[in-house]
Amino acid sequence: MTLNSNIPDGPIEKKWDNHKFNTKLVNPANKRKYNIIVVGTGLAGASASATFGELGYNVKAFCFQDSPRRAHSIAAQGGINAAKNYQNDGDSVYRLFYDTVKGGDFRSREANVYRLAQISLNIIDQCAAQGVPFAREYGGTLANRSFGGAQVSRTFYARGQTGQQLLLGAYQALSRQIHKKKVTMFPRTEMLDVIVSNGRAIGIVVRDLVTGEISSHLADAVVLATGGYSNAYFLSTNAMGCNVTAGWRAHKKGAYFANPCYTQIHPTCIPVSGEYQSKLTLMSESLRNDGRIWVPKEKGDKRPANEIPDEERDYYLETRYPSFGNLVPRDVASRNAKERCDAGYGVGETGLGVYLDFRDSIKRLGEQAIRERYGNLFEMYERITGENPYKVPMRIFPAPHYTMGGLWVDYNLMTNVDGLFAIGEANFSDHGANRLGASALMQGLADGYFVIPYTIGGYLAKVNPGEVDENDSAVKEAVNQVEETTEKLISIKGKQSADYFHKKLGRIIWNECGMSRTKEGLEKAINEIPKLKGEFWENLSIPGNSKTLNQELEKAGRVADFLEFGELMCIDALTREESCGGHFREESQTETGEAKRIDERFSYVSAWEYKGENEKPELHKEELEFEHVKPSQRSYK
Amino acid sequence: MKITLHIWRQKDSKSKGFLEKHLLDNVSPHMSFLEMLDVLNESLVSGGKEPVAFEHDCREGICGSCSMMINGCAHGPQAKTTACQLHMRSFKDGDSIYIEPWRAKAFPIIKDLVVDRNSLDRIVEAGGYISVSIGAAPDANSIPVSKNIADTAMDAAACIGCGACVAACPNGSAMLFTAAKVAHLNVLPQGQPERKTRVKAMVKQMDEELFGGCTNHGECQEACPKGISIDFIGLLNRDYLKASFSRDE
Numbered sequence: 001m002t003l004n005s006n007i008p009d010g011p012i013e014k015k016w017d018n019h020k021f022n023t024k025l026v027n028p029a030n031k032r033k034y035n036i037i038v039v040g041t042g043l044a045g046a047s048a049s050a051t052f053g054e055l056g057y058n059v060k061a062f063c064f065q066d067s068p069r070r071a072h073s074i075a076a077q078g079g080i081n082a083a084k085n086y087q088n089d090g091d092s093v094y095r096l097f098y099d100t101v102k103g104g105d106f107r108s109r110e111a112n113v114y115r116l117a118q119i120s121l122n123i124i125d126q127c128a129a130q131g132v133p134f135a136r137e138y139g140g141t142l143a144n145r146s147f148g149g150a151q152v153s154r155t156f157y158a159r160g161q162t163g164q165q166l167l168l169g170a171y172q173a174l175s176r177q178i179h180k181k182k183v184t185m186f187p188r189t190e191m192l193d194v195i196v197s198n199g200r201a202i203g204i205v206v207r208d209l210v211t212g213e214i215s216s217h218l219a220d221a222v223v224l225a226t227g228g229y230s231n232a233y234f235l236s237t238n239a240m241g242c243n244v245t246a247g248w249r250a251h252k253k254g255a256y257f258a259n260p261c262y263t264q265i266h267p268t269c270i271p272v273s274g275e276y277q278s279k280l281t282l283m284s285e286s287l288r289n290d291g292r293i294w295v296p297k298e299k300g301d302k303r304p305a306n307e308i309p310d311e312e313r314d315y316y317l318e319t320r321y322p323s324f325g326n327l328v329p330r331d332v333a334s335r336n337a338k339e340r341c342d343a344g345y346g347v348g349e350t351g352l353g354v355y356l357d358f359r360d361s362i363k364r365l366g367e368q369a370i371r372e373r374y375g376n377l378f379e380m381y382e383r384i385t386g387e388n389p390y391k392v393p394m395r396i397f398p399a400p401h402y403t404m405g406g407l408w409v410d411y412n413l414m415t416n417v418d419g420l421f422a423i424g425e426a427n428f429s430d431h432g433a434n435r436l437g438a439s440a441l442m443q444g445l446a447d448g449y450f451v452i453p454y455t456i457g458g459y460l461a462k463v464n465p466g467e468v469d470e471n472d473s474a475v476k477e478a479v480n481q482v483e484e485t486t487e488k489l490i491s492i493k494g495k496q497s498a499d500y501f502h503k504k505l506g507r508i509i510w511n512e513c514g515m516s517r518t519k520e521g522l523e524k525a526i527n528e529i530p531k532l533k534g535e536f537w538e539n540l541s542i543p544g545n546s547k548t549l550n551q552e553l554e555k556a557g558r559v560a561d562f563l564e565f566g567e568l569m570c571i572d573a574l575t576r577e578e579s580c581g582g583h584f585r586e587e588s589q590t591e592t593g594e595a596k597r598i599d600e601r602f603s604y605v606s607a608w609e610y611k612g613e614n615e616k617p618e619l620h621k622e623e624l625e626f627e628h629v630k631p632s633q634r635s636y637k
Numbered sequence: 638m639k640i641t642l643h644i645w646r647q648k649d650s651k652s653k654g655f656l657e658k659h660l661l662d663n664v665s666p667h668m669s670f671l672e673m674l675d676v677l678n679e680s681l682v683s684g685g686k687e688p689v690a691f692e693h694d695c696r697e698g699i700c701g702s703c704s705m706m707i708n709g710c711a712h713g714p715q716a717k718t719t720a721c722q723l724h725m726r727s728f729k730d731g732d733s734i735y736i737e738p739w740r741a742k743a744f745p746i747i748k749d750l751v752v753d754r755n756s757l758d759r760i761v762e763a764g765g766y767i768s769v770s771i772g773a774a775p776d777a778n779s780i781p782v783s784k785n786i787a788d789t790a791m792d793a794a795a796c797i798g799c800g801a802c803v804a805a806c807p808n809g810s811a812m813l814f815t816a817a818k819v820a821h822l823n824v825l826p827q828g829q830p831e832r833k834t835r836v837k838a839m840v841k842q843m844d845e846e847l848f849g850g851c852t853n854h855g856e857c858q859e860a861c862p863k864g865i866s867i868d869f870i871g872l873l874n875r876d877y878l879k880a881s882f883s884r885d886e
Contacts, residue, residue, distance in 0.1 A: 051771045066692065067758050069798055070700045086778060122774070129774035131767045131827045133791040140781025158791060164699055165794060172766035179762040187755065210747055239694040273667040276676055279696045383718065386667070386726050449771050497682040499675070543687045548649060549748045551690055552682060 003256070003607055003622045006410040007111040012628060013093075016115045019411070020454050024461035031056035033465035036456065037204055037219040039191045039246055041068030043163075043441060044424025045225030046170035047448030053177030055453060060217055061174070061183055062206060064190040064241060064554070069171045072227060072239040073444060076163025077284055079147055079155035080127075080441040082120035087144050091152040093117045098629055099150060100439060104404075104432020105581035105597060106631040107259070107605070109624065111411060112429045116439075119446040124156055126449060130169040134158050148285065148330075148437025155438045160284065160376055166441055170448070190554065191246050192482045194222060194420060196253045197474040201420035205482045209554060212547040214483050216475050218468045221419045221456055224250060225448065228403035228425040230263065232562050232569060233514070234506025236400035237269060237282040243558035244565045247407050247426055255415040256607035256620060258428035259405035260565070261573035264435055264582045265515050266401035267333035270384050271353035280399040281384060283377050285437065288326045288333070290361040290370065291394065293317050295345040295354050305347070305355055305393045316340060324636040331434060331582045331595075332636060334398035335515045341397070348395045357393035398515065402440060404431040404581070405572075408607040408622075412455035413447060416607075419459060423447035428605065433581025486546050489556050494539030498555040501536045505529065505559070505566050513570045516584045522574040526567060530614075533563040568608060568617060575619060578602045592637070599631050638664040638725065641733040642677065644689055647746055654746070656735070666726035670713065671696060671703065673725055674736075690749040696721040698862065701797035704804070705750050706737040711801035711860040719799065719862040739800055741809035742847035754800050756846035757814055764838035765818045767827050780826055793820040795863045805860030808849030813857035815843045816873035817865050823876055833880035840877055 008019040026034065034057050038049045041063040049061040063071060083096040096117040101108060128134060128142070134156050135143040147155035158165040177183040186206070193205040195216060203218035226246035230236035251257045268287055269280045294313045301308065316336060318325045326333075337354045340346065347353050362370050367390055371378070378389045385395070407415050407422035409429055414421050424444040431439065512518075512525035536559065542552045579588045579595035580602065588596045605622040640661045647654030664673055671693050678688035694702040703720040707713035713723045728734065736750065744752040782790075794817070802813035819836050822828035828835070851870060858867045 047771075054770045065694060065700075065702065066754060067798065069758070070694055070702055072695060072700070075695045075697055075699050084777070122772075124777045125774040126769075126771060128777035128780065129767065129769045129827055131790070131822050131825050133787050133794050133821065133825070134777075136782050136784045136787040138784050140783050141778050159795075161699065161795065164797070165791075168794065172761065173771075175758065175762040176766045176768060179764075185758075187758075239700060240696060241694050274665055276665065276668055276672045278669070278672050278675055281697055383722055384669075384724065386724065453771070493685075495683055497679055499679065500683075541682050541685060543682060543685055549690055549751060552688060 003408070003416065003620055004410060005109065005622060006412060007109070008411065012111060012114045015111050016118060023454060023458035026457045026461050028056060030465065032058060034058065034460050035060065035219040035466070036221050036223065037217055038062070038223045038225060039204065040071065040225035040227060040426070041171070041174065042071035042073035042225060042227055042424060043167055043170055043444030044426070044448040045071070045223070046167065046174045047445050048223055048225060048423060048452050049183050050170060050173035050177050051449055051453040052456070053180065053182035056182070059177070059183040060186065060219065062186045062189045062191055064188065064209060066187055068174060068185060068187065069168065071167060072242055073167045073441070074164045075239065076441055077160045077282070079145065079157035079162045079438040080123070080166060081147075081154050081438045082124040082156060082442065083117055083154060084121060084124060086142060087153045089152045091154050093121070095152065096120060096154065100430070100436060101432070101626070101629040103434060103436040105434050105634070106432065106599065106603065106626060106629070107262070107580060107624065108430055108432030110626060110628055115451070116430050116443060116446050119450045120442050122450055123442060123445045127166060127169050127445070130173060132158060132165045132169045150436070163441060166445065170445070191226070192249065192557065193478045194250045194253045195474050195478045196417060197472045199254070200418040202468040202472065203475065205478045207482070207486070210549050212550070214479060214486065216479050218470060218475070220460055220463060220465055220468065221421065223421040223423060223452065223456070224407065224426050225423045226426045228406070229565065230400040230403055232506070232566050233400040233510050234502045235272065235277060235280050235510070237266065237280050240279060243561065245558050245561045247422070248561040248565050250407060250415065250417070250420060252610050253417065254610070255417050255420060256408040256609055257405070257568060258408035258605050258607045259433070259572065260569045260608065261513060261576060261583060262404035262433050262581065263400055264330065264402040264404065265334045265398045267330055267337060267398050268356065268396045269399035270381065271348055271395050271397035272350055281380070282399065282401060283381065283396070285330065287356060287374060287377060287394075290373065291326065291356040291358050292360060293326050293333070293337070293354055293356055295340050295347060299344045305357070314345070321636045328636045331515070331584070335584050337396070337398055338515050353395035353397045355393035356396045358389060359393065362390065402435055404428065404433060404435055408605070412458060413452050414455070414459060419463070421452060421456065423452055433583070486553070486557070489540065489553060489560070490542050490546050492537065492540045492542070494541050496539050496541055498540065498542070498552060498559045501532060501540070502555070502559045502562065504532055505563055508532070509566050509569060513573050515582070516586060517573050518586045519574065522570045525570040526574065529563065529567045529570065536560065536563055571617065572606055572608065575606065576602055594635065597633065603631070638666060638728070638730040640664050640673070640728065643733065643735045644749070645737040646689070646749055649748055650745055664725055666724070668725045669696070669721060670707070670723040670725065671721050690751050692751050693721055698722040699797060701799035704739050704752060704754070704799055704801070706739065706804060708735050711739070711804045712862050717862055717864050739804035741803045742849070743809060743811065744800060744803065754798075756848070757798055757800060757811065759846060760811065760815055760839050760842045761818060763842035764831070764835040765822070767822060768831060782826060786824055790821050790825050793817045793824070793865065793869055796865055797863055799862065801860045801862060802857035803848065805856040806849065807854055807856065808852060810851045811843050811846070811848040812851035812870050812873070813861065813865060813867060815839055816869040819876065820869040820872050823872070832876065833883050836873065836876040837880050
């Protein structure tokens with residue numbers, strides 16, 4: 001099968017308009033005859049469900065949480081980008097497009113990114129009209145800030161809760177459609193398989209998490225808005241429930257998985273405090289504007305930070321990157337922190353942390369100024385660690401945060417399986433090998449509010465409504481398979497919890513497929529993960545049965561998928577013998593130890609095809625072309 | 638630290654519940670409260686016993702999933718802190734801790750500490766939105782919103798929908814939740830066209846669910862992890878009264 005990205009012809013600024021015009025429309029009177037399934041109710045899923053409902057389609061929306069409002073988009077702090085140029089500082093659609101392609105380290109599709117930048121304008125209008133309480137100037141206009149090293153102020157925000165407020169906006173729009181009975185909402189319902197018949201997605205299999213009932217739902221199209229897979233590392237900033245199950249099961253039914261090794265490790269998270277650690281907490285990277293990062297010059301120096309004199313401190317980012325210092329991009333800051341800790345200079349009880357010190361800023365600006373800028377973050381830090389960052393330096397360590405990889409989709413956001421779409425973090429398309437700050441919210445809402453409502457019409461116009469058949473043998477097969485897998489998990493009756501295996505898997509992937517990778521390490525991981533998978537299927541313990549609320553069973557199903565998916569992450573990382581975006585391949589570095597991208601060999605999207613249990617997946621390549629933004633090597637020295 | 642836990646166990650919505658006692662003798666003060674429960678569950682699972690079901694997701698205090706009474710307080714003893722952000726250093730070695738689910742008629746128990754809070758979703762479905770369809774929005778700066786109004790809307794919108802206000806209220810009332818949702822939209826210029834219908838519809842739905850009435854105890858404000866003020870209940874009452882005497886539908 002060849003990969004056709006279906007990028008429309010024409011100049012880049014006309015592609016989306018032309019495509020909208022050329023896409024077939026569904027007659028308004030016919031829309032109510034079509035059924036659409038949306039899985040996930042984060043920014044992408046809730047906005048898509050609401051918009052489909054408004055257009056007149058019949059929608060069934062599913063989430064595993066108790067309410068659609070709890071999806072993990074809610075936790076995004078920083079903001080959302082839009083090329084409004086409200087600050088008159090020279091921003092434009094083209095500049096946002098340019099920054100995003102460059103920030104993605106030249107591994108994303110130009111046409112998709114350009115469309116994203118165009119749509120960013122509409123998103124802000126829509127959200128403001130919905131009542132999202134964005135920060136305002138005294139004159140009543142919207143406030144902006146510069147974020148993540150951007151040279152222009154294009155980030156819109158709502159205190160430190162931008163994700164929550166945008167999600168509530170989408171959830172409210174969704175609630176309106178639920179009230180109008182255009183959307184039927186299924187909370188506490190987890191998707192466990194896609195039903196594919198003759199190469200076309202016709203529905204899903206779900207488990208009701210309260211009654212344990214497994215059932216099928218059919219539709220004319222299926223949209224996955226199921227988020228990212230950072231929890232493959234076990235410890236990440238993602239919510240505990242985030243998982244790869246929907247994407248992975250779609251992959252096993254034929255959908256290609258693109259760039260699974262592209263993950264983003266965020267530099268400013270609160271370090272792990274012990275074995276019991278369940279997740280990591282992110283703190284805004286704006287802290288690096290005023291904090292200085294350092295470790296002791298002496299290995300294993302156990303003195304309290306304030307007793308270590310300046311000349312015995314190693315401000316390693318300032319020394320290594322004199323022009324950017326503590327403000328180097330996320331990937332560089334993260335990699336250097338890990339390198340220092342691996343070399344034995346880490347601080348804190350576990351040695352997995354570096355200092356982020358506000359002493360000098362407090363001396364220079366006064367405590368009050370620092371409190372005004374970061375008061376809420378300092379409080380959060382103190383609540384979690386019990387330490388007062390006005391008095392002692394913060395300790396920080398990188399943590400997995402976002403995954404750029406996802407299901408392969410074309411320009412219409414459709415996977416290679418007909419009728420199966422993927423939107424938001426669940427697809428791969430817009431961020432290349434590295435995502436810039438404040439662009440995840442933008443992409444989720446762009447896909448849900450403004451892209452898929454058009455492109456799904458183009459697909460539906462080509463199929464007859466309601467032609468999916470309940471008696472199709474694929475339906476029964478998929479349901480049987482899910483029932484079998486569920487019973488198989490329950491009947492292992494071993495000794496260890498799902499978390500036990502998840503933690504072990506996380507440690508392997510973190511060590512070998514985290515910020516820094518080597519051929520040797522990845523081969524080791526590819527050897528170890530299947531063994532762990534074998535152990536899982538022999539020694540897993542799930543008390544209780546499958547006919548009630550059983551949180552251990554839910555976790556086990558997700559861990560089973562992470563165990564298979566983790567191997568694919570490492571296989572993908574192994575084939576990508578270049579350093580690129582968020583990941584550093586040790587064999588591919590410049591003489592000064594910086595990341596070395598190899599465009600001649602790796603300027604492509606890796607799209608993996610599932611070939612069966614214990615079979616090697618097959619790599620398909622979508623070559624990337626750059627007409628507008630000429631690839632260049634990044635340097636921060 | 639050594640901790641004695643008394644945890645509510647209830648097989649399902651129909652079964653009778655009871656408090657179950659567990660001893661934990663190796664609790665680190667750096668653990669979060671939920672990590673302490675993870676440790677308990679880990680030991681239950683490896684012993685083949687059913688772990689305690691409890692709701693949690695982001696563990697950053699924003700998703701509103703976690704929901705438990707800790708020693709009689711919604712989300713535990715620390716002010717403006719969800720259960721997931723509470724740490725064991727708030728307790729002393731040798732403490733006994735009682736953990737129970739939210740208790741309110743409108744929140745039926747599903748299992749152990751897990752309750753059904755969809756009644757809150759239904760209040761929002763009744764009118765907690767601005768009816769603007771996708772694509773119909775004017776330029777964002779064409780509707781100026783004064784900073785004070787935007788800040789007030791944000792104060793109300795900070796609600797995470799956890800239901801602590803209902804659990805803390807002696808009447809099991811959802812007034813603070815409903816008031817916050819109404820106020821967020823009713824103070825904004827964008828929310829004006831539906832101001833009256835919104836408040837009437839949401840209050841009606843609130844009454845149809847099994848929430849109790851508000852008798853101004855103010856427990857909700859104390860329990861709210863986001864510090865939402867009961868001033869919004871005043872705003873709700875005012876808007877409701879005005880709407881009741883208005884001819885607009």
